[in-house]
Amino acid sequence: MDDTTAAIVVGTYHMPGQTFVNRHIQHLFGGRTCVVANTVTGNPYDKPVFDRGTFTGTPGWKAAAPFRRTLLRLREGTGNIPYGAEKASIKRFLRDNGVSVILSEFGTKAILMTDIAQELSLPIFTYFRGSDASYELGKSRRRQSYARMMPRLSGVVAVSRFLLDNLAAHGLTHPNSHVIPSGVDTRRFTPGRKTPRSYLAVGRMVPKKSSLLTLRAFAEATRDAPDASLRFIGDGPDRARAQALAHELGVADRVRFDGAQPHDVVRDALATSQVFLQHSVTAADGNTEGQPTAIQEALAAGCLVIATRHAGIPEIVEHGVNGWLCDEHDVDTYTGLIRDALDADCASMARAARHTAETRLDNAMLLTRLEQVLKGSPP
Structure with a gap:
């Protein structure tokens, strides 16, 4: 019996317009998923959720946060990478929910989780969907952070060959890369009387x-x-x-x-x-x-x-x-x-x-x- 459990990493949960992300949260591995989100606006699928937006941390963690985030922003182009008490809490959340693989929706979110994945010896994949493999490549710090991230990923998925080619044009490749479109529910979307x-x-x-x-x-x-x-x-x-x-x-x-x-x-x-x-x-x-x-x-x-x-x-x-x-x-x-x-x-x-x-x-x-x-x- 397959008991794979995936942690889905997103910016905001729940976003009604992100049907492709919501489909993964609902149905991947028969629904055996949990969510790590920067911001939580609702939980319509009743999933275990780590809400980074409400994490308070210890007094020491809060005192060091501005300095630490500035350093991360200079190095990675984002100050939102978990560290210290928050990082430990996310690791505990993943262990408690029996997570066996991490899927970061959008390349920019994978940057936040590669350290945690390595420390827990968990495979981590990212899904490139558009601006994360186009607009973001115009930022030198983002290209550098992607270059550090790629070798640490277990694999890369993109919704189109175009995005993989765009990444490759900037020297960003992974040997385990796949093109899997977001897709459509062909049972719900059918031709009617035109x-x-x-x-x-x-x-x-x-x-x-x-x-x-x-x-x-x-x-x-x-x-x-x-x-x-x-x-x-x-x-x-x-x-x-x-x-x-x-x-x-x-x-x-x-x-x-x-x-x-x-x-x-x-x-x-x-x-x-x-x-x-x-x-x-x-x-x-x-x-x-x-x-x-x-x-x-x-x-x-x-x-x-x-x-x-x-x-x-x-x-x-x-x-x-x-x-x-x-x-x-x-x-x-x-x-x-x-x-x-x-x-x-x-x-x-x-x-x-x-x-x-x-x-x-x-x-x-x-x-x-x-x-x-x-x-x-x-x-």
């Missing part, structure tokens, strides 16, 4: 997602198609600007801005939408996607995906097969693809999209692969 000429965009309305560009492209592409509609689900700094722009472009009656919504609302919207739009671009600070969860969910829901050749997107969206791709910032091509989708054979691409999700992105299958990696078995 509304003709319905377009959907899901995600934070931030410059990296190019919401304003998407809105302009949609308005131009559907100028002669008054029955075409676009729905944005997500909030962010670009939302107010996008709403004003919709009025300026004369499409306010065909564009909805629903703000942030529960996951079930996103699922239902994907099920009935014909086309999914995401014009991801590399941010000015180097921040990139890993492999967007929303695109994986759109494929499972049988949407025709129109996206960019950005980060790990081309690894799951094959141009002309299960979706269409354009280069970042190529507004003309993007607009043309949105126009082409008005009368495209969406049904055949929907079948191909669904097939991709079922055969390559099913989260139950990917969870099994991750468990094999964490146990040291070939995936």
Whole structure:
């Protein structure tokens, strides 16, 4: 009988939007998990939790904390690495819960736990997901801390080959590296009755997602198609600007801005939408996607995906097969693809999209692969 127990290391627990992390906390090794978190906002899965935010420590530990954190910040780029009384308490928490492997969600969190893992002779893995293997690499101290961390890890997982290649371009490699997408629940995300000429965009309305560009492209592409509609689900700094722009472009009656919504609302919207739009671009600070969860969910829901050749997107969206791709910032091509989708054979691409999700992105299958990696078995 497999009695593997994993400690999941996160920044904040619980974050509803981090479905991939929550899935690991709920289901990895049959639910035999505990959580180490910098901040705890709730415990919906009733897990043993070490809340670093409420750790008080001894008077001596508290007195030394500012000095110690300054030294750590200078060396590692973060002052949040456990030490002293807190470090001992985390080690006791891991022993008391029978932890046999540590999984740090995001590379930046693994830095915090490598010392503890080594001292307890526990294998430790990290999961790179996006900004931790793009934006963070622009910081010299982060690159140095990663370089010290990598040889101490038992293995590395990334949601896309793009992220592993990005790390390697900075001299950061590990012999036990694996690509395992975040995945999608293909039983919950399924195609529904599609509304003709319905377009959907899901995600934070931030410059990296190019919401304003998407809105302009949609308005131009559907100028002669008054029955075409676009729905944005997500909030962010670009939302107010996008709403004003919709009025300026004369499409306010065909564009909805629903703000942030529960996951079930996103699922239902994907099920009935014909086309999914995401014009991801590399941010000015180097921040990139890993492999967007929303695109994986759109494929499972049988949407025709129109996206960019950005980060790990081309690894799951094959141009002309299960979706269409354009280069970042190529507004003309993007607009043309949105126009082409008005009368495209969406049904055949929907079948191909669904097939991709079922055969390559099913989260139950990917969870099994991750468990094999964490146990040291070939995936």
